[in-house]
Structure formats: structure tokens, C-alpha cells
Amino acid sequence: MVHIALHFAVPLLVALAFYRERWKTAGLIMIATLLIDADHLLADPIYDPERCSIGFHPLHTVPAIAVYVALFALPLIRRRTGNEQGLPPTARAIHLVGLGLLMHMLLDWLDCLV
Numbered sequence: 001m002v003h004i005a006l007h008f009a010v011p012l013l014v015a016l017a018f019y020r021e022r023w024k025t026a027g028l029i030m031i032a033t034l035l036i037d038a039d040h041l042l043a044d045p046i047y048d049p050e051r052c053s054i055g056f057h058p059l060h061t062v063p064a065i066a067v068y069v070a071l072f073a074l075p076l077i078r079r080r081t082g083n084e085q086g087l088p089p090t091a092r093a094i095h096l097v098g099l100g101l102l103m104h105m106l107l108d109w110l111d112c113l114v
């Protein structure tokens with residue numbers, strides 16, 4: 001239960017801390033990346049509290065995570081300023097989707113440690 005709550009709380013806190021002007025939109029975009037857990041539907045059983053998602057579910061593997069890093073970083077690299085201020089809306093959304101997915105992977109990975 002704490003794990004699921006963190007999937008909502010952490011994106012909102014990051015949005016408030018780093019995307020304050022558009023925190024609601026940024027938070028919603030990052031929370032929406034929870035949809036990545038649709039890959040659990042491919043597993044049997046769908047939910048296993050003892051299973052580590054990272055490296056098991058297809059959208060939680062290293063190649064997928066590399067794509068998420070690219071989604072996060074490429075809009076910033078193209079912008080060359082290192083922050084998301086002034087990015088076109090589509091690039092900003094892609095950046096936030098990448099960030100949301102990376103936070104999701106981090107939170108899932110933390111769950112693997114306990």
C-alpha cells in the first residue's frame with residue numbers, strides 16, 4: 001500500500017519542487033506513467049508481492065529503461081540549457097513522461113531491496 005501511495009506522492013512532490021509553475025499538469029503526466037504497469041497483465045500471477053518488477057516485466061527491463069532515459073534527456077539536450085523552461089509543449093510532455101517513468105522504475109527498484 002505504501003508502495004502505491006509513493007507512485008502518487010513522489011511525482012507530485014517532484015512537480016511541486018521542480019515544475020512549480022505547471023505542477024498540476026506535470027504531476028498528472030508523471031502519475032499517468034503508472035500505465036506502464038499494464039505489462040503486469042502479461043505475467044502469471046498478475047500480482048505477486050514477492051516478485052521484483054525490475055528485469056521481470058517487459059516495460060521494466062534495462063532496454064526499456066534506456067528508452068526512458070532518452071525520453072527524459074533528449075528534449076533537454078536539444079534545448080541545450082539543461083532545464084525544461086521554454087521547451088515546446090510536446091517536448092516538455094515527452095521530458096515529463098521520461099521523468100515519470102524513471103521515478104516509477106526507481107520506486108519499483110526500491111521495493112526489490114526490502
Ligand SMILES: [Zn+2]
Nearest residue numbers: 037053104108
Ligand atoms: Zn511498475
